[in-house]
Amino acid sequence: MRRHFEEVEEELRNRLLHMGGLVEEMIHWAGQALLERKEESLKKIAKNEEEVNQLHIEIDDRCLKLIALHQPTSADLRFIMACVKINSDLERVADQAVNISENTVVLLAQPQLKRKLLDIPRMVELAGGMLKDSLDAFVRKDVALAQAVVQRDEEEDQLKSEAFHELMQIMQADSSSIQRALGLILIARNLERIADHATNIAEDVIFMVLGKDIRHHAENKVR
Amino acid sequence: MEELLIMSQAALADSVLKKEEVPAPKIQTKDLALYYGNFRALKNVDISIPPQKITALIGPSGCGKSTLLRVFNRMNDLIRGVRISGQVFLDDQDIYHPDTDLIALRKRAGMVFQRPNPFPISVFKNVAYGPSIHGMASGRELESIVERHLRATGLWDDLKDKLHIPALSLSPEQQQRLCISRLLAVEPEVLLMDEPCSALDPIATARIEDLLFELKKDYTIVIVTHNMQQAARVSSSAGFMLLGELVEFGKTGQLFTNPIDPRTHDYITGRFG
Numbered sequence: 066m067r068r069h070f071e072e073v074e075e076e077l078r079n080r081l082l083h084m085g086g087l088v089e090e091m092i093h094w095a096g097q098a099l100l101e102r103k104e105e106s107l108k109k110i111a112k113n114e115e116e117v118n119q120l121h122i123e124i125d126d127r128c129l130k131l132i133a134l135h136q137p138t139s140a141d142l143r144f145i146m147a148c149v150k151i152n153s154d155l156e157r158v159a160d161q162a163v164n165i166s167e168n169t170v171v172l173l174a175q176p177q178l179k180r181k182l183l184d185i186p187r188m189v190e191l192a193g194g195m196l197k198d199s200l201d202a203f204v205r206k207d208v209a210l211a212q213a214v215v216q217r218d219e220e221e222d223q224l225k226s227e228a229f230h231e232l233m234q235i236m237q238a239d240s241s242s243i244q245r246a247l248g249l250i251l252i253a254r255n256l257e258r259i260a261d262h263a264t265n266i267a268e269d270v271i272f273m274v275l276g277k278d279i280r281h282h283a284e285n286k287v288r
Numbered sequence: 289m290e291e292l293l294i295m296s297q298a299a300l301a302d303s304v305l306k307k308e309e310v311p312a313p314k315i316q317t318k319d320l321a322l323y324y325g326n327f328r329a330l331k332n333v334d335i336s337i338p339p340q341k342i343t344a345l346i347g348p349s350g351c352g353k354s355t356l357l358r359v360f361n362r363m364n365d366l367i368r369g370v371r372i373s374g375q376v377f378l379d380d381q382d383i384y385h386p387d388t389d390l391i392a393l394r395k396r397a398g399m400v401f402q403r404p405n406p407f408p409i410s411v412f413k414n415v416a417y418g419p420s421i422h423g424m425a426s427g428r429e430l431e432s433i434v435e436r437h438l439r440a441t442g443l444w445d446d447l448k449d450k451l452h453i454p455a456l457s458l459s460p461e462q463q464q465r466l467c468i469s470r471l472l473a474v475e476p477e478v479l480l481m482d483e484p485c486s487a488l489d490p491i492a493t494a495r496i497e498d499l500l501f502e503l504k505k506d507y508t509i510v511i512v513t514h515n516m517q518q519a520a521r522v523s524s525s526a527g528f529m530l531l532g533e534l535v536e537f538g539k540t541g542q543l544f545t546n547p548i549d550p551r552t553h554d555y556i557t558g559r560f561g
Contacts, residue, residue: 135520
């Protein structure tokens, strides 16, 4: 039955990666709409979200059946546990991308802020990159790459604090910018949450590969 | 209004078409009861075994699962004092009709037993026996039948140069594979398996399970097993039996994750049995 189990496991992995691809696209489009003011990108986000929500349910069901019918142990069990958790994180990332797109709709209805923002474009790039790397680490069972994702989370947190500070200054200087600046603060928060979910995925990959739980003590206790 | 009605009818037709198509059952029982003398071993069993899938029957010892399996090719007829009521269909054929040809029935629905039981003759003769007595083949044709069915069970590569050694000199796993080859050689439609792995070690069991998975593409398989994990792993439909009653029958994924009857829940979670 080993062969059959491996086939079912492979299908699960492929479905999860398909979901990951859809979510990566959503972050890309949300960033494009926000930074390049491309409103048409927002429409694509809603379409992907629908499929992501369906996959969220489907993947949980696959995991449930794999556990109930095959009683996996050892690395097989850790793999399925990782899939359950990554599935949940990906769905939350998709929700964050939708939140960004909703805030962007409001922003695009108004003129751009005069001051050029530096932190938010960097946050978009970093969060998207962290998610991509965490999924690559999952596919390749690459502990070093997962570890690098975990370490980059601090950078995203730092960028969010800087963005908050910068946007507060803008609001203090010009009260007509408050609504737009608040929208951007919310978006910075969404991006920071995306990086947190990517970090969770990376931690799950490390647990899946090594059986070591490094959560809540980020100073890399992998070895 | 009329337009609306037409639209809703179209939507209805569409929804009917989209429903999962359920193929006609390969085996079906209707209100089946079986008595050993005065003892009622099966009670009002209604079951539909889907074609070209593996169906597992589980339940504690004495629940009637092997009895039900033996109903499907009338093996119980060999036991004195057995009485049956209700109906059993193999496709459209009522197999308990007085005109039923039992030899033809057992050719269509053959059985593999708990302990491998090859005939005390050569490997080749074991597989060739059925086609010979049924007059299905002879000579070169028989050789090719033997090869085909030894290949189907993964025995050919190991045994092709030793076809004339005694079947009883094979390992238990090879003997069980040989029994399955012997069964396939008479071109059955249904394979009835009564604890086919219980005399085998875990590795041999895993390999037989892989074989069942291959075979289900061409055959309808019903397997009785004490091993719940095995039922969960191999089957697509499963039935839980208790005291001669089919308590619950459905898709294996459903039965093992969200059983409807509390007795099924208690059994599969090890609370009794």
